[in-house]
Amino acid sequence: MSVLSRQFLLALSLLALAFTSFAAPQTSSSSDKHAVAVHYTDMAHAIFGDAEKSAVALQAKINDFLNAPSAEGLIAAQEAWKTARKAYQQSEVFRFGNSIVDDWEGQLNNWPLDEGLIDYVSDDYFFALGNIGGDINIIANSSINLGTEVVDASTINAELLRSLHELGGSAANVTTGYHAIEFLLWGQDLNGQQLGTGERPYSDYLANDKCTHENCDRRADYLRAATEVLVQDLQYMTKQWAPNVDNNYRAELLALNDDVILARMFYGIGSLSLGELGGERIKVALEANSTEDEHDCFSDNTHWSHYYNGLGIQNIYLGKYRRLDGSVLSGPSLSALVAKANADTDKQTRQSLDKTMTALTVLTKTAEAKDKPMKFDMMIAEGNKRGEAILSNILSALVVQTRSIEQAAAALNIDPTATGL
Incomplete structure (x- = not known):
């Protein structure tokens, strides 16, 4: 996590404490709070389960492609990768408030990466300053x-990729996860801030x-192994949220005090809202005008990743998740608890979440427009006033949304920083 991201999280904490200091909420029953906590874990199990299923489907498409490489097979694998991002990006709302997810997340979603560690790159490629792994080219x-040592990489398998991930302690040395697979499916995007993906x-x-x-042959081995690792990692996390498992x-989470669980829920949605999505993923890229800070930089899928992050936040507050098969999981929610304590605060929070999703929808529609689409890397180009306006509107909505989340927590007399972590 960057210094900027930590600063956003600190600001979130201080604001949350400020709101808590003058709140005078009604009291929700312990049974109501526990029902919300249980549903939170049900949602996590469903969302990580969908991420796992879509990763298995991705693995099948990649295996089909590698068994008989073709242009059509590559496109099918790319589309499966995009589908696999939908549930995963909604799962990121379980970070921050749940250290088991945050500690694990880097295996799946570290970015930006020094792709020269994995495969061939263009002649003008520059890796991160001082990175010992930036030009190793495992393939x-x-x-x-x-x-200090020589690593036997004659066989590219899951064990090798896991052992080299974050080599030398550098987060840029990414050998596993969605973005390593993305790079192997698309290659470098050499279009700068013009329209076009990796080719x-x-x-x-x-x-x-x-x-x-x-x-x-080694490139195929790498792609197979990276996809295998992705599936394994998601299987692990799905099991961590499964019901009726003792250990x-x-x-562990449901054994905690219900107020602590609610604090983790509020802290998770607030941190993703402002510190990560607003700060790390949008504000940093916009201010630096840097394609290196684009989230899904090889596929130009960044607009959807941001959209599903936003949707994940709304899911948790409303207690509702639309699964990839179209069915809807809904149940006891933070919204219901807040509405019982202060109906106006709940209404304001729901409205702020809607406004953020409206702003993110403008982002996706602009990026997917049939006539002159503008992708995220084009929006952040210096002098692109329209792109800057779209992203600034999202940032403004996220600031208001985060303040509303803090007020919602205060309505329940919950300190979002009291997570016990």
């Missing part, structure tokens, strides 16, 4: 000299003399 080298040819996975850029995280 091209069966033996990796790290100075990796399907022939990067053909055998023998038909292979472009060499090492097609998983769900059981």
